[in-house]
Amino acid sequence: MDSIQEYLQAQTRRSFFSRTGAGLGSVVFPSLFGAQAQAGASGVELPHFVPKAKRVIYLVMAGAPSQMDTFDYVPKMQEYYDKDIPDSVRTGQRLTGMTGKQKRLPIAPSIFNFKQYGDSGAWISELFPHISSIANDICIIKSMHTEAINHDPAMTYVQTGNQIPGSPSLGSWLSYGLGSPNKNLPSFVVMTASWTGKKDAQALYSRLWGSGFLPSKHQGVALQAKGDPVLYLSNPPGVDRPVRREMLDAVSRLNQLEFKQSGDPEIQTRIAQYEMAFRMQSSVPDLMDISKEPEYIFDQYGPDAKQKGTFAYSCLMARRMAESGVPFTQIFHRGWDQHSNLPKDLANQCRDVDQPCAALIKDLKERGLLEDTLVIWGGEFGRTIFSQGTLTRSNYGRDHHPRCFSIWMAGGGVKGGFVHGETDDFSYNVVKDPVHIHDLNATILHQLGIDNSSFSVKYQGLDQKLTSVYPAKVVKNILL
Secondary structure (H helix, E strand, O other), X not given: OOHXXXXXXXXXHHHHHHOOOOEHHHOOOOEOOOOOOOOOOOOOOXXXXXXXXXXXXXXXXXXXXOHHHOOOOOHHHHHHOOOEOOHHHHOOOOOOOOOOOOOOOEEOOOOOOEEEEOOOOEEEEOOOHHHXXXXXXXXXXXXXXXXXOOHHHHHHHHHHOOOOOXXXXXXXXXXXXXXXXXXXXXXXXEEEEOOXXXXXXXXXOHHHHOOOOOOHHHOOEEOOOOOOOOOOOOOOOOOOHHHHHHHHHHHHHHHHXXXXXXXXXXXXXXXXXXXXXXXXXXXXXXXXXXXXXXXHHHHHHOOOOOOOOOHHHHHHHHXXXXXXXXXXXXXXXXXXXOOOOHXXXXXXXXXXXXXXXXXXXXXXXXXXXXXXXXXXXXXXXXXXXXXXXXXXXXXXXXXXXXXXXXXXXXOOOEOOOEEEOEEOOOOOOEEEOOEEHHHHHHHHHHHOOOOHHHEOEEEOOEEEOOOOOOOOOOOHHHEO
């Protein structure tokens, strides 16, 4: 075989998927819903087993919520007010540059009250009166942990399984593996909501919902709060739908000619994206039209539910996407990075999300969708029990803390009214049932019928997985 033919074979779609390893890696599985799974090189088919969830709604609290002010009640800290954290607790853990040079690391007990809710008696902060009302529907995991201590690598880590940019996001892996039952809407949709806490929030990069080394058609489609819901979705002046159709057909023919010559699989992706954009010109406006929603629904989601771009509006849209068959919807809510002025800023942040989160769970449940919709709420790491900067009885800040943090999940085969894991009296170290972010991602895949260890793509000489090369376990204790 000459060098040109060797290159063409190396780049063709069939050759690409014939070299992708066990499980799904050998073929793009077209859809979990209706289409037959195709066998890979190993003979393994997707789904590997019967899934409990058909779709995921991921509520990302970007900036890292303070666990001891929200879901991890540590009342003993009241006795330690303004005392330095013991060395026996810290055990030499590295600190960020923001507190590493502080002369003291004084304990800052939470100023917020906690009460027990639900059959499990879960302790939930007064900051979440609405989420408290769904205590029997959510599973709180208090023993999450990670290695990353700074925002960008930590967020990249939890979203892609790798601290180094370039790997596919969770939503892209699912799009690649499971496709979508609705061919007129993307399989992976992203919204970035407004927030009312700290304004100088951490940046969000599109690679957090990017496709990495997977075909680019699997990257998340970002919905905009202003103008076209999707950039450039509308036809330009003077171009109507028949003209757009004629133009796309002509471009497609040119692209097919180019594909026959080069074999570049990204050409096929480009064709598919053009066609999806054409279909979305009809489907997206209908999806975004909330005018027919009854008034009680807006009341349920809260006063911001009609305001585009808010978290409440985004949660309502997430429910509509679940109804429309979108398999993966992600909402990013920024501003959770409270290094100072935590009591005020955290209260604002919680007010943004409390009622809409509870409404989303109740709405899905009332429509019979929660059973097979997996909802996840959480950030990229936790916060320190000691104060960053000046500590007073009414004000404090908290630095980054990777050793433990809290998230919650609901629906999709996860136990409701359940608390998993424990931390020490300082909410500093996990003392029972640790859950690494790789375990979380493996569990999400499991609920969608995918065995993480068999879901890989060969890239740069490795069988790449969502959980990278590290072992990951499914957290079976939280599953029904």
